[in-house]
Structures are given as structure tokens and as C-alpha cells.
Amino acid sequence: MPHGRAPAAGAVRRPFALVLAAIAVVAVLAAAVSCARGNSEDAGPGHGLPKYYAAADLLTAVTHRQHADRTALLHLSGRVEAPQGGPTELGGDGALRVEPGGxxxxxxxxxxxxxxxxxxxxxxxxxxxxxxxxxxxxWTRVDEAATGTPDKTLATTAANVVAGADPTAHLARYRDAALVADAADDTVDGVPAVRYLVVVDLVRAAELEQDPAAREALQAQAAGGVTRISSTLWVDEANRPLRSETRQTMPGVGTLTLTSDYRDWGTPVAIASPGSAA
Structure with missing residues (x-):
């Protein structure tokens, strides 16, 4: 896993709601697993589920399955290691749904x-x-445009969390700089699965990035010693995501280690529709 720039001292006392909502964004985007099309190869020892060895193939396969099932239940567990004080333990339960826009x-x-x-x-x-x-x-919407306010701090923190906590966000955006470093037989709660280790080369990603601001940010990360981003994803024989594990440094907050478990794909779920303002 990468080691980013150390968070600012004293960040451990940031308001509870800021860290909480930031992690909420992570969980959802972590659930938006998009993984790829293509040919699979038979596994070796173990239960022998088909495996994908190209990042683009993995991306398409999981994306197709997700859009077919549309819904799932979600369980979160992990911790935030702050620069001072002990770790903050986190957990949560909920549901997700694939919409036309995300x-x-x-x-x-x-x-x-x-x-x-x-x-x-x-x-x-x-x-x-x-x-x-x-x-x-x-319901109250987080105001991402309110400069200098706690909501702006929340939005900035959320962006840093999302940048490294979604195991397929980097794969989807930087597919030409990503590779499947390992694909191995495993189980998740007794269910046969394939465990994928996905690595993104940030130096290569910066070379391919067309947006000047995004390219500059990637180059700054690489210059700071963060040259790779790794994540782990478990999928079942139908390419349904079962679990993801990520680790990300959140400037001003600490280091987030998060495990997201997905179950009951296709189960009907109820999600509130907040108003336009509150």
C-alpha cells in the first residue's frame, strides 16, 4: 500500500461529523466497483474459478454484473489512525443501488x-x-462550495478518501496504467472467490493524463514518493463484488483502513430521496 504525506498534527480532534461523512462517501464509491471485459483464464489449484489477468477485462466483467444486479446490502468496518491519540474504530450498515447516473x-x-x-x-x-x-x-446537504467552512473541509477530506479508498476508481480512470498484480483462489465467508491485487502506476498515469491539473497532482504524488496505489478486490464466480480492502492517507485527519463487504446482490432496497435544500 502507498504511504502518502503525513497528516497535520492535531487533526485527530476534527469534528465527528466531518470524518463520518467523509467515510460515507468512500463507502459508496467503494461500492461502485467497475471492473472489465474480456477473456478469462482457468485457475490453477483450489476451486478453480475463472480469472482475469488484464485490468480492462476485470473492469468490464464486474461492471456488467453490477448493472445487472443493481442493488446490494453493504457492511463497513475499519479504523482511522490519527497522528496523535489512539485509533478511531468505524463500522456501518446500509444499502446501495445502481442508478442511470451512478x-x-x-x-x-x-x-x-x-x-x-x-x-x-x-x-x-x-x-x-x-x-x-x-x-x-x-436531511442537510454538505455544501462543497462553502470555502473556509466545515462543509468545505468535509468535502476536501472526502475527496482525499475517495482518491485511494475505492479499489476500482483508479482502475477505471487509469486503466492503461493499471495492472492485475495477482489473482488467487480465496473464500469470503465460505463463498469461493478470486482475490485480485490491483496496482496503478502513478508515474505512467501522469504521463497519460490529459487534464493539466490532474496531471500536476499525479506528478506531485509521484515526486513525494507515492508512485503506486494498490487495492484488493474479491469477486465470486458470477463477477459479483464480495469484499474490498483499501488504505488511504487523509490529510488533516489520519490514515483510513477500510473493509467493505457486499451481500444479497439483487435484493430490493429503500433509499431516501433528500430534498433540494435543508
Whole structure:
């Protein structure tokens, strides 16, 4: 896993809602697993599920399955390691749905700080990355354009989380700089699966990037010593995502280690539709 720039000291005391909502975005985008088309090759020892050895093939295969099933239940677990103090444990349960414009999801997230009580909050994330937090009897949208406000801090933190926590976000965006480093037989809760280790070469990604601002950001990461981003994804014999594991440094907050488990693909789910303002 990559090691990014160390977060600012004292960030461990950032407001609970900021870290919580940031992780909410991660979970949804982590659920938006898009993986590729193409030929598969038979596995060797073990249960012998077909395997994909090209990043583009893996991307298409999982994307096709996800759009066919459309919905799933989601469970989250992990921790945030802050520069000072003990780790903050996180968890959550909810559901996701594939929409024409992307992924929507709703779930309740919990955080347990060292020596403190467990706190929870409900979130809805809509296609395009809109984040809504439940407040009282309604929903309040996170204002990403409010410069210098806690909401702006939340949006910035969320962007850093999403940048490294979705195991296929980098694969989808940088497919020509990504490779399947390993594909091995495994199980998830007793279900036969293939475990994929996906690596993105950020130096190559910067060379291929057409957007000047994005290219500059990638070059800065590489110059800072973060030259690769790795993630792990487990899929079943029908190319359904079962689990993903990621690790990402969040500037100003800490290092997030997150495991996302997906189950009951195709099960009907209910997701709130927040209003235009609150």
C-alpha cells in the first residue's frame, strides 16, 4: 500500500461529523466497483474459478454484473489512525443501488473514539457524489462550495478518501496504467472467490493524463514518493463484488483502513430521496 504525506498534527480532534461523512462517501464509491471485459483464464489449484489477468477485462466483467444486479446490502468496518491519540474504530450498515447516473446509497455509520462513547449518523450519497447528512427529522446537504467552512473541509477530506479508498476508481480512470498484480483462489465467508491485487502506476498515469491539473497532482504524488496505489478486490464466480480492502492517507485527519463487504446482490432496497435544500 502507498504511504502518502503525513497528516497535520492535531487533526485527530476534527469534528465527528466531518470524518463520518467523509467515510460515507468512500463507502459508496467503494461500492461502485467497475471492473472489465474480456477473456478469462482457468485457475490453477483450489476451486478453480475463472480469472482475469488484464485490468480492462476485470473492469468490464464486474461492471456488467453490477448493472445487472443493481442493488446490494453493504457492511463497513475499519479504523482511522490519527497522528496523535489512539485509533478511531468505524463500522456501518446500509444499502446501495445502481442508478442511470451512478451509485446511490443510504446507511448508518458509527465511530468509536478512544475512551469515548460510540456515535452514529445516517447518510445518503447520491449519483455524482452529493452527500446528505440526517439532522433531526430531515436531511442537510454538505455544501462543497462553502470555502473556509466545515462543509468545505468535509468535502476536501472526502475527496482525499475517495482518491485511494475505492479499489476500482483508479482502475477505471487509469486503466492503461493499471495492472492485475495477482489473482488467487480465496473464500469470503465460505463463498469461493478470486482475490485480485490491483496496482496503478502513478508515474505512467501522469504521463497519460490529459487534464493539466490532474496531471500536476499525479506528478506531485509521484515526486513525494507515492508512485503506486494498490487495492484488493474479491469477486465470486458470477463477477459479483464480495469484499474490498483499501488504505488511504487523509490529510488533516489520519490514515483510513477500510473493509467493505457486499451481500444479497439483487435484493430490493429503500433509499431516501433528500430534498433540494435543508
Amino acid at each position: 451509485i446511490s446509497a443510504q446507511f448508518t455509520q458509527t465511530l468509536s473514539t478512544p475512551g469515548g462513547a460510540t456515535q452514529s449518523a445516517a447518510f445518503v450519497v447520491l449519483p455524482g457524489g452529493q452527500v446528505w447528512r440526517q439532522t433531526g427529522g430531515g
